[in-house]
Amino acid sequence: xxxxxxxxxxxxxxxxxxxxxxxxxxxxxxxxxxxxxxxxxxxxxxxxxxxxxxxxxxxxxxxxxxxxxxxxxxxxxxxxxxxxxx
Numbered sequence: 818x819x820x821x822x823x824x825x826x827x828x829x830x831x832x833x834x835x836x837x838x839x840x841x842x843x844x845x846x847x848x849x850x851x852x853x854x855x856x857x858x859x860x861x862x863x864x865x866x867x868x869x870x871x872x873x874x875x876x877x878x879x880x881x882x883x884x885x886x887x888x889x890x891x892x893x894x895x896x897x898x899x900x901x902x903x
Contacts, residue, residue, distance in 0.1 A: 829864065844873060
């Protein structure tokens with residue numbers, strides 16, 4: 818088995834904070850800070866409130882992941898099935 822380099826994970830969970838104006842400010846800052854840069858062995862992901870997942874995903878630069886904060890294994894509630902539809 819070969820040696821694998823450690824991959825760093827940088828994630829931000831915004832909890833239920835923010836409106837579109839404040840999210841735009843965070844998105845702009847992240848896009849300007851990361852866009853066009855090579856982040857070796859680093860994955861950057863943000864987790865906005867669920868109601869803003871698509872809004873953020875459409876505005877976030879390529880290379881910055883957008884993730885749901887919470888989901889549940891059952892089909893009802895915020896499930897993986899619902900998240901896949903976003």
